[in-house]
Amino acid sequence: MYTFIVRRLLLAVFVLFCLSIIVFFAVHMIPGDMVQVMLGPAATKEAIAALRKSFGLNQPLYVQYFLWILNLLQGNLGESLRMGAPVLDAIISRFPVTLELILLAMGLALLIAFPIGIICAVKHNSWFDHLLRPVSVIGLSVPDFWWAVILIIVISTYFPQFYIVEYMGFFDNFAVNLKAILPAAIALGITMSAVIIRFVRSSLIEVLQTDYITTARAKGLSETVTIGKHALRNTSTDVLTIIGLQMGALISGAVLVEVVFGLPGVGRLALDAVRQRDYPMVQGTVLFMASFFIFINLLVDILYGILDPRIRIS
Amino acid sequence: MPLLDVKNLSVNFNTLEGTVRAVQGVSFSLKKREIIGIVGESGCGKSVTVRSILRLIPMPPGEISEGRIMFNGENLLALDQKRLRGIRGSNISMIFQEPMTSLNPVFTIGNQISETFKVHQKMNKQRARKATINILEKVSIPSPEKRFEEYPHQLSGGMRQRVMIAIALACQPKLLIADEPTTALDMTVQAQILDLMLQLSDQFDTSILLITHDLGIVAQTASKVIVMYAGKIIETGSVSSIFKHPFHPYTIGLIKSLPRMGLRSQYGKKPLHEIPGIVPSMNENISGCWFAPRCDQSMDICRKVAPLQKYIDSDHSVSCWLFN
Amino acid sequence: MENLLQVNNLKKYFPVKRGVFKRTFGHVYAVDGVSFHLAKGETLGIVGESGCGKSTTARAILRLTEPTKGEIYFQGQNICKLDSSRMKSIRKKMQMIFQDPYGSLNPRMTVGNIIGDSIDIHKLYRGNRKKERIVYIMESVELNPDQIGRYPHQFSGGQRQRIGIARALATEPELIIGDEPVSALDVSIQAQIINLLENLQTRFGLSYIIIAHDMAVIEHMCDRIAVMYLGRIVEMADFKSLYGNPLHPYTQALLSAVPVIDPDTEGKTIILKGDVPSPINPPPGCHFHTRCIHKKEECEQKVPHLKPAGGDHFVACHFKHK
Numbered sequence: 001m002y003t004f005i006v007r008r009l010l011l012a013v014f015v016l017f018c019l020s021i022i023v024f025f026a027v028h029m030i031p032g033d034m035v036q037v038m039l040g041p042a043a044t045k046e047a048i049a050a051l052r053k054s055f056g057l058n059q060p061l062y063v064q065y066f067l068w069i070l071n072l073l074q075g076n077l078g079e080s081l082r083m084g085a086p087v088l089d090a091i092i093s094r095f096p097v098t099l100e101l102i103l104l105a106m107g108l109a110l111l112i113a114f115p116i117g118i119i120c121a122v123k124h125n126s127w128f129d130h131l132l133r134p135v136s137v138i139g140l141s142v143p144d145f146w147w148a149v150i151l152i153i154v155i156s157t158y159f160p161q162f163y164i165v166e167y168m169g170f171f172d173n174f175a176v177n178l179k180a181i182l183p184a185a186i187a188l189g190i191t192m193s194a195v196i197i198r199f200v201r202s203s204l205i206e207v208l209q210t211d212y213i214t215t216a217r218a219k220g221l222s223e224t225v226t227i228g229k230h231a232l233r234n235t236s237t238d239v240l241t242i243i244g245l246q247m248g249a250l251i252s253g254a255v256l257v258e259v260v261f262g263l264p265g266v267g268r269l270a271l272d273a274v275r276q277r278d279y280p281m282v283q284g285t286v287l288f289m290a291s292f293f294i295f296i297n298l299l300v301d302i303l304y305g306i307l308d309p310r311i312r313i314s
Numbered sequence: 315m316p317l318l319d320v321k322n323l324s325v326n327f328n329t330l331e332g333t334v335r336a337v338q339g340v341s342f343s344l345k346k347r348e349i350i351g352i353v354g355e356s357g358c359g360k361s362v363t364v365r366s367i368l369r370l371i372p373m374p375p376g377e378i379s380e381g382r383i384m385f386n387g388e389n390l391l392a393l394d395q396k397r398l399r400g401i402r403g404s405n406i407s408m409i410f411q412e413p414m415t416s417l418n419p420v421f422t423i424g425n426q427i428s429e430t431f432k433v434h435q436k437m438n439k440q441r442a443r444k445a446t447i448n449i450l451e452k453v454s455i456p457s458p459e460k461r462f463e464e465y466p467h468q469l470s471g472g473m474r475q476r477v478m479i480a481i482a483l484a485c486q487p488k489l490l491i492a493d494e495p496t497t498a499l500d501m502t503v504q505a506q507i508l509d510l511m512l513q514l515s516d517q518f519d520t521s522i523l524l525i526t527h528d529l530g531i532v533a534q535t536a537s538k539v540i541v542m543y544a545g546k547i548i549e550t551g552s553v554s555s556i557f558k559h560p561f562h563p564y565t566i567g568l569i570k571s572l573p574r575m576g577l578r579s580q581y582g583k584k585p586l587h588e589i590p591g592i593v594p595s596m597n598e599n600i601s602g603c604w605f606a607p608r609c610d611q612s613m614d615i616c617r618k619v620a621p622l623q624k625y626i627d628s629d630h631s632v633s634c635w636l637f638n
Numbered sequence: 639m640e641n642l643l644q645v646n647n648l649k650k651y652f653p654v655k656r657g658v659f660k661r662t663f664g665h666v667y668a669v670d671g672v673s674f675h676l677a678k679g680e681t682l683g684i685v686g687e688s689g690c691g692k693s694t695t696a697r698a699i700l701r702l703t704e705p706t707k708g709e710i711y712f713q714g715q716n717i718c719k720l721d722s723s724r725m726k727s728i729r730k731k732m733q734m735i736f737q738d739p740y741g742s743l744n745p746r747m748t749v750g751n752i753i754g755d756s757i758d759i760h761k762l763y764r765g766n767r768k769k770e771r772i773v774y775i776m777e778s779v780e781l782n783p784d785q786i787g788r789y790p791h792q793f794s795g796g797q798r799q800r801i802g803i804a805r806a807l808a809t810e811p812e813l814i815i816g817d818e819p820v821s822a823l824d825v826s827i828q829a830q831i832i833n834l835l836e837n838l839q840t841r842f843g844l845s846y847i848i849i850a851h852d853m854a855v856i857e858h859m860c861d862r863i864a865v866m867y868l869g870r871i872v873e874m875a876d877f878k879s880l881y882g883n884p885l886h887p888y889t890q891a892l893l894s895a896v897p898v899i900d901p902d903t904e905g906k907t908i909i910l911k912g913d914v915p916s917p918i919n920p921p922p923g924c925h926f927h928t929r930c931i932h933k934k935e936e937c938e939q940k941v942p943h944l945k946p947a948g949g950d951h952f953v954a955c956h957f958k959h960k
């Protein structure tokens with residue numbers, strides 16, 4: 001188990017390194033130059049060159065990358081070219097919003113998916129199961145930002161008392177915070193729950209056909225214990241993997257949903273930075289969210305090991 | 315009164331390819347402390363028959379279309395779920411073929427055995443633990459306290475089957491159903507497991523319904539044999555009478571087609587007896603005797619009308635037109 | 639009699655890797671110094687507990703897995719040193735059939751293609767001659783040549799095993815190694831396949847190595863038998879002396895554990911204690927000493943070698959128990 005975690009950690013470091021290269025060079029391939037955007041079309045060549053120099057943009061790319069990495073290793077993501085403030089500070093101040101959104105969305109998705117998935121599996125091929133298949137296809141094929149738009153329309157038209165214009169922090173005003181984030185989380189969670197329902201269902205159907213479930217029934221255990229203890233424990237390891245993988249979809253979904261709902265999260269920060277060609281900020285946010293994704297998956301791996309003794313004790 | 319009396323049991327599976335008539339009108343009974351062996355080729359309905367006793371077949375697609383299974387004077391097929399669960403694992407228990415897959419990989423051995431005590435004997439955690447370690451000792455698992463905390467994948471196949479026996483015999487059941495308990499095991503381990511099963515069932519007064527495709531195991535352990543072919547019982551009788559005087563051409567063929575140890579050294583090499591053809595598929599609709607297409611003594615009537623069970627003497631019956 | 643195959647001190651160790659950097663931390667001693675020979679037209683049986691190295695031995699002989707050590711002479715030629723093109727021409731003379739006929743056949747190929755492929759690989763026949771050949775082989779294994787266009791799943795288990803045999807026969811081999819060829823089959827089908835294998839042997843002058851765990855099947859099919867335990871041969875003899883007079887305590891236990899189908903013979907089963915130890919760290923000395931009822935101090939320290947015990951009978955035991 002210990003070596004398992006260490007191996008995962010080493011792998012994570014390697015992946016992050018590769019990612020830093022990709023992110024850096026990809027960002028610099030975005031057409032258009034920040035300086036040009038800032039100074040407008042009328043700027044003189046000299047003015048542009050001077051500003052470029054002051055930002056260090058005149059050096060060769062690999063030097064820029066090297067400097068960036070060097071700073072990164074010291075926990076310094078550089079300064080935003082636009083805001084003049086440290087990138088890391090900006091991200092950290094925005095991250096709680098995104099984290100809350102993602103966790104809430106995932107929690108909602110699980111809350112919806114598990115009961116429905118279990119019913120579908122236990123009574124598979126019943127009318128409920130058959131009904132749910134097209135419904136989940138709809139859930140899967142409709143993008144989350146569409147749900148977001150629909151939710152906004154519905155709320156602002158029918159429940160104006162719930163419509164929040166001004167976002168407030170979790171600790172500042174909990175009620176307002178929840179009112180602002182919950183619709184976004186629902187929009188994100190719907191798609192996610194459709195994925196997880198299908199997964200819980202198929203995994204549980206498979207587990208219910210295994211010999212050890214027959215053994216559990218032959219022991220005289222009730223269906224509640226057979227499913228609740230023996231089957232779900234095995235299903236949950238499967239579902240865990242999908243949660244880790246779906247984190248990617250959730251993060252990218254969060255970017256769009258944050259924009260639609262006007263939530264001040266990391267996603268919006270990143271999008272604004274792209275628009276303004278704020279290189280350090282784009283690099284910083286992307287790398288940060290990627291690390292977050294990798295961290296979650298590391299957590300999933302460890303949890304997997306804890307849930308599955310075949311990995312823990314080998 | 316017999317301990318178990320199965321009357322006219324029929325089980326179907328409704329699949330996309332049509333109805334599979336897995337078990338067709340099977341009747342047999344088992345007395346207290348008796349060991350009955352059920353033999354037959356793969357797919358002939360042995361597992362479905364014995365799983366139906368505890369209603370452990372998947373329904374749907376399975377369906378017990380007919381029959382009555384009396385156990386201790388109660389019809390198991392008519393019981394409600396709660397009463398049935400009270401019987402499962404305490405009065406009737408089962409062991410399966412694959413020790414690798416019949417234990418849950420994510421719970422400890424101790425957890426899985428003590429569950430039985432908790433459910434049926436309402437023991438608390440400590441007492442269940444004690445009883446579990448006690449039964450682990452009984453099935454000769456060394457250092458039971460340590461094994462209590464271990465997971466199935468840490469045990470060998472033989473050990474796992476011992477754990478299954480421990481679960482099955484935890485409540486000293488009246489009937490043990492063993493579905494090919496040693497098929498997946500090595501020869502020397504098979505001997506250990508069979509020995510253990512017989513010894514404990516003797517100690518607990520447990521009757522055994524033993525499924526196997528190894529005629530040798532039946533000859534050595536059972537007192538009665540049921541021979542199945544394509545979902546039906548074609549011959550039953552005491553072990554000595556079946557192995558010495560088999561009547562049904564299929565039973566005769568089966569016994570003759572087995573290579574026997576010592577035969578070659580004594581009489582030189584002879585080709586083995588063959589039963590031509592293959593087992594019919596169970597979703598076919600065959601009128602008459604299902605063995606007729608492979609039988610070298612089949613008559614006109616065999617292909618038209620199914621033969622009835624006929625008692626040759628008090629404990630030997632056969633379903634074949636040659637004897638009707 | 640000329641030896642078709644001679645195996646000397648064959649070893650195959652699989653590294654066991656552990657730790658963060660997957661360093662080799664030990665070995666599975668899957669095959670640990672096995673020697674035997676096979677005469678032309680002879681059938682050698684290999685028996686032993688699961689994991690004792692039977693399949694690995696077979697695979698090493700065909701060089702499907704590279705032996706760690708040892709020599710394999712096929713028709714007088716040491717095949718361990720051959721390059722892949724020379725090996726290919728040898729491999730055509732050695733074929734294998736497997737336990738699970740379904741798993742070893744490509745489900746998307748027809749029977750004709752499966753057999754034809756074997757012929758193609760070794761460029762034996764072309765065009766019409768190839769077709770004739772396929773039909774001939776199908777008839778030899780008692781498959782209906784009309785079914786040449788069918789796929790494996792359209793056949794029963796026994797028929798699939800016939801396809802496996804047909805594929806092996808297609809390259810006109812001298813040696814066929816059967817890795818549990820009848821273990822998965824029903825009794826009535828098993829007899830058909832055993833008879834078929836015996837007929838083919840006399841008809842084509844084949845030599846066989848048969849791996850099985852059913853002692854009765856082995857006695858029926860094999861002229862000589864090697865009993866393996868944890869990677870080593872513990873006893874080797876012709877069928878008469880092995881079954882009539884087993885010397886190694888493991889062989890004795892193995893034979894006594896076979897349930898005989900005559901209910902009157904009260905079998906005196908020797909119940910061994912314990913399980914087979916792991917081949918990763920096998921016990922020192924005689925591997926069997928942890929379960930042996932005759933164990934003495936010497937057995938824990940000294941490795942017993944396979945030594946003659948009269949005639950063609952060899953046993954690896956310090957005390958050649960009677």
Ligand SMILES: Nc1ncnc2c1ncn2[C@@H]1O[C@H](COP(=O)(O)OP(=O)(O)OP(=O)(O)O)[C@@H](O)[C@H]1O
Binds near residue numbers: 334336355
């Ligand atoms: N869940 C199921 N769905 C459809 N058909 C089934 C199902 N379970 C069993 N059958 C069919 O019922 C028949 C009898 O199966 P059963 O498992 O009782 O055979 P068996 O005698 O135990 O064979 P084996 O020796 O291979 O275990 C088979 O033809 C099988 O295909």
Ligand SMILES: Nc1ncnc2c1ncn2[C@@H]1O[C@H](COP(=O)(O)OP(=O)(O)OP(=O)(O)O)[C@@H](O)[C@H]1O
Binds near residue numbers: 666668693695
């Ligand atoms: N590719 C491999 N890598 C590592 N270990 C292996 C490999 N192949 C086989 N082994 C190990 O080598 C040992 C011998 O395996 P082998 O398959 O030869 O046994 P066997 O006698 O054929 O057993 P069975 O009767 O189960 O087929 C086993 O412990 C097995 O786990």
Ligand SMILES: [Mg+2]
Binds near residue numbers: 360361362493
């Ligand atoms: Mg079965």
Ligand SMILES: [Mg+2]
Binds near residue numbers: 693694
């Ligand atoms: Mg093998």
